[in-house]
Amino acid sequence: MRLLVVEDEARLARALRRGLTADGFTVDVAGDGVSGLDRALTGQYDAVLLDVMLPGMSGYEVVKRLRAEDSWVPVMMVSAKDGPYDQADGLDYGADDYLTKPFDYVVLLARLRALLRRQSDPRPPVLSHGGVSLDPATREVTLDGHGVSLSRREHELLEFFLRHPDRVITKSELLDRVWDARGAYDPNTVEVYVGYLRRKLGAGLIETVRGSGYRLALLR
Amino acid sequence: MRLLVVEDEARLARALRRGLTADGFTVDVAGDGVSGLDRALTGQYDAVLLDVMLPGMSGYEVVKRLRAEDSWVPVMMVSAKDGPYDQADGLDYGADDYLTKPFDYVVLLARLRALLRRQSDPRPPVLSHGGVSLDPATREVTLDGHGVSLSRREHELLEFFLRHPDRVITKSELLDRVWDARGAYDPNTVEVYVGYLRRKLGAGLIETVRGSGYRLALLR
DNA sequence: GGGGGTGCTGTGAGTCCGCTGAGAACCTGT
DNA sequence: ACAGGTTCTCAGCGGACTCACAGCACCCCC
Numbered sequence: 001m002r003l004l005v006v007e008d009e010a011r012l013a014r015a016l017r018r019g020l021t022a023d024g025f026t027v028d029v030a031g032d033g034v035s036g037l038d039r040a041l042t043g044q045y046d047a048v049l050l051d052v053m054l055p056g057m058s059g060y061e062v063v064k065r066l067r068a069e070d071s072w073v074p075v076m077m078v079s080a081k082d083g084p085y086d087q088a089d090g091l092d093y094g095a096d097d098y099l100t101k102p103f104d105y106v107v108l109l110a111r112l113r114a115l116l117r118r119q120s121d122p123r124p125p126v127l128s129h130g131g132v133s134l135d136p137a138t139r140e141v142t143l144d145g146h147g148v149s150l151s152r153r154e155h156e157l158l159e160f161f162l163r164h165p166d167r168v169i170t171k172s173e174l175l176d177r178v179w180d181a182r183g184a185y186d187p188n189t190v191e192v193y194v195g196y197l198r199r200k201l202g203a204g205l206i207e208t209v210r211g212s213g214y215r216l217a218l219l220r
Numbered sequence: 221m222r223l224l225v226v227e228d229e230a231r232l233a234r235a236l237r238r239g240l241t242a243d244g245f246t247v248d249v250a251g252d253g254v255s256g257l258d259r260a261l262t263g264q265y266d267a268v269l270l271d272v273m274l275p276g277m278s279g280y281e282v283v284k285r286l287r288a289e290d291s292w293v294p295v296m297m298v299s300a301k302d303g304p305y306d307q308a309d310g311l312d313y314g315a316d317d318y319l320t321k322p323f324d325y326v327v328l329l330a331r332l333r334a335l336l337r338r339q340s341d342p343r344p345p346v347l348s349h350g351g352v353s354l355d356p357a358t359r360e361v362t363l364d365g366h367g368v369s370l371s372r373r374e375h376e377l378l379e380f381f382l383r384h385p386d387r388v389i390t391k392s393e394l395l396d397r398v399w400d401a402r403g404a405y406d407p408n409t410v411e412v413y414v415g416y417l418r419r420k421l422g423a424g425l426i427e428t429v430r431g432s433g434y435r436l437a438l439l440r
Numbered sequence: 441g442g443g444g445g446t447g448c449t450g451t452g453a454g455t456c457c458g459c460t461g462a463g464a465a466c467c468t469g470t
Numbered sequence: 471a472c473a474g475g476t477t478c479t480c481a482g483c484g485g486a487c488t489c490a491c492a493g494c495a496c497c498c499c500c
Binding site for chain 1: 315316317318331334386387388429430431432435438
Binding site: 405431 | 475478479480
């Protein structure tokens with residue numbers, strides 16, 4: 001279980017890291033709102049412990065932006081404020097639970113566990129473009145509603161395209177990111193697989209940009 | 221949204237019913253632990269507001285028995301006690317959130333909404349999918365109404381699949397969660413057991429996702 | 441309109457993955 | 471001790487997948 005602790009008070013951050021590590025979690029610490037948001041978006045965390053009073057960007061703002069970016073990682077807010085309306089605010093911005101300082105470590109742990117227990121099965125959002133949609137969770141791909149069966153490579157290639165629309169993608173980038181090795185393969189391999197996808201999903205989906213690479217067709 | 225309020229203080233119960241009804245909930249009230257447990261088990265509630273100090277059976281006991289009966293309805297505990305260990309106790313018995321008296325109605329409402337939001341997918345006591353159903357309490361499995369006898373491993377594997385529909389499950393995840401040890405077993409073991417389940421429950425139930433793992437077949 | 445370069449596609453070989461039957465080891469109840 | 475059931479490994483098979491190759495089509499520039 002990986003946790004991100006966003007807390008600027010160094011003493012408290014150290015204590016939390018020590019305690020939570022001892023209880024079996026892997027803990028990363030961020031010291032301000034901006035880097036906290038950044039790491040929460042890029043790292044694969046099971047939960048985020050988020051202070052409200054932070055330099056740079058408040059905890060409210062962080063959780064709001066997380067939700068705006070479609071990240072549904074469970075967030076527990078921690079604050080020295082204890083007025084009832086503050087609590088309601090934090091929850092309405094999208095936090096999942098709320099704890100006021102000073103808090104008892106036992107309580108933190110129990111609520112953290114409750115949070116992880118009920119949010120154990122988050123679902124990544126479905127990617128779609130035109131009539132094509134791809135569900136990363138079920139590995140299901142549909143074209144205009146009917147299922148299409150793709151091999152593993154085909155699926156990963158399509159997923160990469162769908163995650164980077166509005167951009168030309170070079171063959172060497174694809175070999176790097178989808179095939180995991182730039183030098184080992186012939187660029188023609190990419191051409192072959194783009195051909196497979198076109199055959200299964202329609203020739204118009206992926207456009208060739210001669211001399212540069214490919215990009216998803218613009219929607220009409 | 222249907223709520224069950226288990227509270228013996230008549231004044232507070234009336235106030236809660238009035239407020240929550242005004243906010244759009246359908247509210248039932250139980251006055252003691254035994255009838256509260258009974259109604260929570262039989263009625264289809266979206267959440268339960270549960271006092272700790274109750275005549276007959278304490279709130280702790282109620283939530284413990286609910287969970288033992290595999291009822292995963294969201295439970296918010298309410299208590300006059302406010303020591304940290306009491307909170308931890310309630311959460312460890314399986315409550316999802318905890319509120320101490322006296323509480324602000326705005327806070328109650330916000331946390332209740334947060335609770336309902338994240339637990340929008342309560343687990344039904346009996347798992348079923350297509351013609352297959354599995355009762356975790358009795359360990360009974362039926363296919364189109366007739367009983368099927370499964371060994372322990374087969375049962376646990378099936379239960380894991382049924383608890384995670386709409387998702388691809390990798391062999392290493394299964395070894396981790398059903399076999400309790402990732403490294404110790406051959407991935408082929410999983411293939412063998414999937415084969416057993418298919419033989420007993422029909423080949424169509426579990427689909428192979430080549431290169432990734434397995435998933436429950438989509439229902440038509 | 442010709443030529444070079446770039447991309448597309450049919451063919452096929454080798455590899456990898458998943459399925460299955462057989463059987464050894466173990467556990468459990470009689 | 472024995473029988474029956476269960477768990478897991480192993481080896482072989484068949485098919486899906488991956489990828490290289492080679493020839494062809496197309497585009498662009500001259």
